[in-house]
Amino acid sequence: MKNLIIRKMSGVLVLATSVLVSFTSCTKKDDQMVSTQSKGITIENVLESKPLVQSGTFKGTGTPPVILPGQSVSFSFYAGPGQFLSFATMYGWSNDLFFAPENPGIKLYDDAGKPITGDVSSQIKLWDNGTRINQVPGIAVSHPGTAEATSKNITEITGTDAQGNTYLSASQLVKASLAYDGNSKFTITLMNNSGGTANATPLSPGVWAISYNVGGNLQNAMPIYTKGQPTANGLTNIAEMGDNAVLNTYLAGITGIFTPLSPVLVVVYSGNENPFYKTGENDRGEGLKNLAQMGNADILAQALRTKPGVKNVYVLKEPTTTVLLPKIGTTGGGKVTQQLTLATGDRIAIATMYGFSKDWFFATKGNGIDAAATGDVSSSIALYDNGTALDLFPGASGTAPAESKAINEVPNPNMYTTLPAINQIIKVTINK
The missing domain is CATH 2.60.40.2130 (F-spondin domain)
Known part of the structure; x- marks a missing residue:
């Protein structure tokens, strides 16, 4: 009898233990x-990630597709507050000069966040690419001309170049006008105003770019050139020959999301x-x-x-x-x-x-x-x-x-x- 009771109690204990284990692993x-x-x-x-939101090209409508004195070219782009428009186009009747805004580019919104419209020509400058010795600018300039013994850094031309040639201010030669189309879209028109001046010149096909603004900082504030540094990434092709293909390829490679x-x-x-x-x-x-x-x-x-x-x-x-x-x-x-x-x-x-x-x-x-x-x-x-x-x-x-x-x-x-x-x-x- 004693053994039977022990066997029954053991069975209850085993059953109880089994149920307890089951309830700790499932509900x-x-x-x-x-x-x-x-x-x-x-x-x-x-x-x-890529540093540029947008980039692209512009050109004239003729053959070759330059923008002659008296002609204009327009292109559109999107931008928000804190972003700027950068572009470059060759001073065609020079050896290696180009027009571009001072970095980081043309300001598009005022400090209150309102889109800027109208004449923004004062933000355009004339630059020396530093790869060719400058001849007297004009239709008689030979291309590509004489190479600098050692390539120089990009410098702004303010009145005269290193060879003593004289120039009107960039804003007198190229007029830039901004229009706001709504919903963050702008259109800029570049008018060649150089006709009838001592610095008459066609403008070459060019490139443009918009950089991302992250927390108030541009991801690429100098996408086309860097003042005081050597030319790079195909800018020479624009400055010397008006060929925008190489620089456009570079910019496209750093444009995206x-x-x-x-x-x-x-x-x-x-x-x-x-x-x-x-x-x-x-x-x-x-x-x-x-x-x-x-x-x-x-x-x-x-x-x-x-x-x-x-x-x-x-x-x-x-x-x-x-x-x-x-x-x-x-x-x-x-x-x-x-x-x-x-x-x-x-x-x-x-x-x-x-x-x-x-x-x-x-x-x-x-x-x-x-x-x-x-x-x-x-x-x-x-x-x-x-x-x-x-x-x-x-x-x-x-x-x-x-x-x-x-x-x-x-x-x-x-x-x-x-x-x-x-x-x-x-x-x-x-x-x-």
Whole structure:
């Protein structure tokens, strides 16, 4: 009998222990055993950034396509406050002179952020490329002429050159007029006013560029030339021959996308719908607009914490810069990481602003990411237009008028630019 009691007690003890182990690894939900696990989510800005927003060329309409005295040429571009227009064109009847604004270029907005229009000729200067000995300027100049024994640095010509030849001021020879077309778009007209002067000359085909402004600093404040430094990158081809092809190729190679990503919203939830947006619907007024327009995720995060099915909400900020900067030169892009506790059936949604836009944001598509997923899940991300501010040229835009339209994916290419693939801008990884 004693042995029987011991055997029965042992059986109860084993059963009790088994049940206890079972309840520490699972929870009961809707009559199903649901396991939980910890995973890390990492969001990175992997964009290989470029310093120039836009660049391009201009030329006359004749053959050859020079701008003769009395003729003009116009081109358009986009720019926001703190950005400048740089360009270069050859003083055609010289050996190696060129017209260009003083760096960083022609000022486009006043200190109050209002677009500048009208005559901006005073900002144009005449420069010596330093590669040829200057002859008396005029139609009789022989090209290419005599090379300098040792190439000199680029210098401004103010009245006379190194050989004693005289020149009117650049603003008397080339008139530059700015027009503001609205929505961050400008048109500049360069008029050749040199006819009838002692410095009559055609103007060659040229190049132009706009640099990104990041936190008040231009990413390339001297894209075409550097005063007091040797010529480079194909400027000699313009200054000596009026050939803009080489320098245009160089500028095109450093023109492209630059954008930070705002502090990242991460949401763990259960349910059949993303808790903060749906394509085809307007912004819900819960704070997504603040994230998409200003990079402020805190308002939306607070609203989500009160919603049924939402389990955890995080706003991830890069410790040093707050935002996630792209790769700049040899410096890697910013990244943030968060450890998540996930149950079977949970979903993960994220959102972060395309920083150099008016109201674009990256977010998980549809109903987010399955908590069971691991590895690179960047294919779950798309770029959306919040529909609350008028789209302007990304990276070159001022104040945008408000609008009200449904949230939809940003087309690529779009009316302004062609963006890299999403996974070349933002990378999202889930690790056990």
